[in-house]
Amino acid sequence: MLKQIEGSQAMAEAIALCRPEVVCAYPITPQTHIVEGLGALVKSGRLKTCEYINVESEFAALSVAIGASAAGARAYTATASQGLLFMAEAVYNASGLGLPIVMTLGNRAIGAPINIWNDHSDAMSMRDSGWIQLFAETNQEAVDLHIQAFRLAERLSLPVMVCVDGFILTHAVERVDIPDQETVDAFLPPYEPVQVLDPKEPVSLGAMVGPEAFTEVRYLEHHKQMRALEIIPELSAEFKGIFGRESGGLVRSYRTEDAETIVVAMGSVVGTIKDVVDERRAQGDRIGVVSICSFRPFPQEQLREALAGASRVVVLEKALAVGMGGILAGQVQMALGGHGPKVYTLIAGLGGRPILKTSLSAFLDKVVADPHLDVHFLDLKHDVVERELERAAHLRRSGPTAENVLKQLGTVMSSPV
Amino acid sequence: MNQIKFYQKGTFTVGNRLVAEEERTTQASPARSNSLTCGHRACQGCGEALGARYAVDAAMRAADGQLIAVNATGCLEVFTTPYPETSWQIPWMHSLFGNAPAVATGVAAAMRVKGRTEVRTIAQGGDGGTTDIGFGCLSGMFERNDDVLYICYDNQAYMNTGVQRSSATPPAARTATTPPVGDKPGNVFGTGKNVPLIAMAHNIPYVATASVADLRDLEAKVTKAMAIHGARYIQIFVPCPLGWGSVAHDTVRLARLGVESGLYPLFEAENGAVTSSTKIRRRVPVEDYLLLQRRFAHLFKKGKPVDDRVARLQAMADENIRRFNLLAPEE
Structure with missing residues (x-):
């Protein structure tokens, strides 16, 4: 019903x-x-x-x-x-x-x-x-x-x-x-x-x-x-x-036929990515998205097939292996066995930060322009980070990081980013 | 004039022989379930193995063989299940160190939802698994009044990991983490928790303490507990030769002296109030109990107390005797 x-x-x-x-x-x-x-x-x-x-x-x-x-x-x-x-x-x-x-x-x-x-x-x-x-x-x-x-x-x-x-x-x-x-x-x-x-x-x-x-x-x-x-x-x-409806399975592809760029993600963000894919497809970008439903067991073979033909894979993930970078990206890379497309790690949505279509699209533009991009944090406030690093470099008792960052930002904004 | 008593029951003085046959404690009989059967790997003189054998068999009799046991990690778990050998002849499960009460709640819930109300559930663990790491789950099980009998085998330290202090370790006792060195050797005074009293504070239907020196009393308490539904707690005093530095043949003797000195009061409580206590038949000074154990050796030199700590332990025993009314009225 x-x-x-x-x-x-x-x-x-x-x-x-x-x-x-x-x-x-x-x-x-x-x-x-x-x-x-x-x-x-x-x-x-x-x-x-x-x-x-x-x-x-x-x-x-x-x-x-x-x-x-x-x-x-x-x-x-x-x-x-x-x-x-x-x-x-x-x-x-x-x-x-x-x-x-x-x-x-x-x-x-x-x-x-x-x-x-x-x-x-x-x-x-x-x-x-x-x-x-x-x-x-x-x-x-x-x-x-x-x-x-x-x-x-x-x-x-x-x-x-x-x-x-x-x-x-x-x-x-x-x-x-x-x-x-x-x-x-x-x-x-x-x-x-x-x-x-x-x-x-x-x-x-x-x-x-x-x-x-x-x-x-x-x-x-x-x-x-x-x-x-x-x-x-x-x-x-x-x-x-x-x-009478499609649900579950290992991986699901959306508009990946002939795609040069494929975004890989898990969970609800795939909906946002589909919208981005539609918009970019309308402008002639050959892009698609692969959604991983089963993270464990990890469908290496199915993922390899789903990504075949792409020249770049952007793994958008809502988690961070501190000191390493991506978790899902690492697994995708392992599935690809070091061959085929270049894999980009995009850390996004940590702690509930909205994942905006505009930011995502801007990142996809950047990937095309700069194929050597390192682990990227979507919408990271670089100025805030730099100021805090600078402060901590000159002050031994620099205090708690979280509180310092919040102080810099002032009153919490109700609008995203 | 003193009345001479010949017919004392149990293991004190005359033993089983003068007790009516049906009241005797039997080591072996075809009718016995042997829930915890022979071949396990417990140390010689293990109080826990003795306590578990009698407690679980009594529970089996009371449940008419329809019993499931959940076990916390610890000596009892390790020495009974070096697979492919298992000493358990009942359905038995070990999950983790700190969750036996919660796992038992789950077992009891499954039996209830399946309408198998004849199947009863017990959970068991040592003092570390009960009074420390499993305490949150234990309190939750008590508070919900889940239909589980929890049995704690209290040997007063973490024996399985090599004799470390628990919150059930008595003051002054030597353990691997309370060594007998410095100006406050052994476990410090004024620490530890009394879980039977805490259990009572949950207003659960039945709480009791027992000792492996009085197996008939232990069995009677388990039987009584099994006749009740809801959360029940029995804490059994089980000497550990390895951890206490005592000789194996003194296990039952120590279990008796702990009680008779007043250091380990035996009592029952129902719905939050003490309803009975086992009277001390022949009161002994705490020295009689302490001197048999190397964990207390640092309290003495040539059999004499080195300082006031023995007196402080005696004061604790005296307070137990007063509090739980452990002395029989003069006849």
Whole structure:
């Protein structure tokens, strides 16, 4: 049913349609509306046979989900930013134990400095944790990815993180098609665990593994994710057959035929980039965009195919590997194997900075003019940075960086950039 | 005139033989579940292994075999599951050091949502996993009154990592991080936390302390706890020969002397109020307990206290005796 609805509410309804049996809730912006929505659905009786547990921390949220999943229940939780870091130990534990938990990540920056707005630092911090990580481009896709996520997680017995941009998706009200229960039931059968705590058949889970077997256990975890590279497109195709729309998959290309320049990105910013592509195409620029939906497993081969023929690839990413540069750009480069197009790293949207079409277009002009461009920070306020560097160079007790920068900028502006 | 008592139950003096058969504690019987079975790798004289064996078997009996156990990281976890060998004959899970109460909450929630109300859930850990790193999750589980019995095996330090101080380490005790050097040797006075009392402050239905010197009392408390739904906490005093510097055959003796000196009060509390305490049958000075352990050796020279710290420990014992009313009325 088509609804004009907030992203978080739409996701809550979609998750409820997946019949989760244990939902663990702990508030953290910008994910909170999702668990609030689920809480209301459970409390009102619309979502039956579901235990809704208000926990005392994110670490507990995922730990309760771990216990519930190991005991055979379909378990769900949501978090963001600091919350993901606070549960980091349990994040690795859930994947190491092979528990098919689904978790929404309302992507948000990581402090310090504390910042509640959107970027992908949180998701990137857990990129090697063993979770499947899917990025939604729109709220419709966020809804659809959750339904696919439970199916994928349970098929492989691996946890899946559905990454949705904080505020940009979680708080945006737009038209979303919420499927009905019968359709979701047809796509998502009840959870059949591959391992379960049950007095009828006692097992020990979580044993210590020494050097004699650790590599093999890790290899098999990797193997599962490699299998996901085949299963994700299958599920996406099956989903399309039942629900009638394209959602998920590994990578998606937009106007990349004959493109000289291809922008690669993840999440909601792809929408902005599509607009830029359309505008530049209208002016004769041969440009397209490739959206990566599945960041883990990373679709190297599919990406290589999607980028074939381009002479330059601009990787726009909302995260920064401090001391290195791009994270996604590095992975794209690895997928290309050092051959083919030149890869540019564009760091954009950190801590919620708006990614403007004009800035993006100006950067694309620059790439053509200067093929040796280093890591670039979109809309970086160079004057502010230079002044602070200058100050710090002459003053030993120069004080806290964040506060100094804010002082320079004066009252926070309500208009972007 | 003193009345002579011959029929004292349990391990004090005459032991099992004078107790009615059905009340006897049995090491082995076909009916026993042996939840924690033989072949594990615990040290000789391990108090935790003894405590766990009796506690979990009692819980199994009470749950009619329908039991799932969650275990925090620690000695008990490590010595029972050197895979492919496992000593657990029950469904058992280890996740992390600090999340056993939360994982157990999840297990209990799964059983409830699936309508399998006959299946009961316990969580267990050492004092480090309980009173320190797992404390947030423990308090959350208590506060929500989740249907979990949490059992803490308290050997008063981080033994698995090599005897470091925990918030359950008593004052003056030597650990690897409170060495017996300087002008305040050993663990400092005035620190540590009493988790049974903190558990009571959550108003949970049942809190108890127990000792491996009185296995019948321990079993009775576990049985009682299992008859109740909601969050329950039992803390079992389990000497550790390795960490305490005691000889293996003194484990039960130390577990008794800790209680009989008043340093480890045994009591039960329901809904936030103490409802009973185990009376000390033969009160002993704290020296009797301390002198058997090398972790307290720095308190003595030729069997005599070197300063007032032994007296301060005695004062703590005296205060416990007063507070928990541990002395039987004079007959």
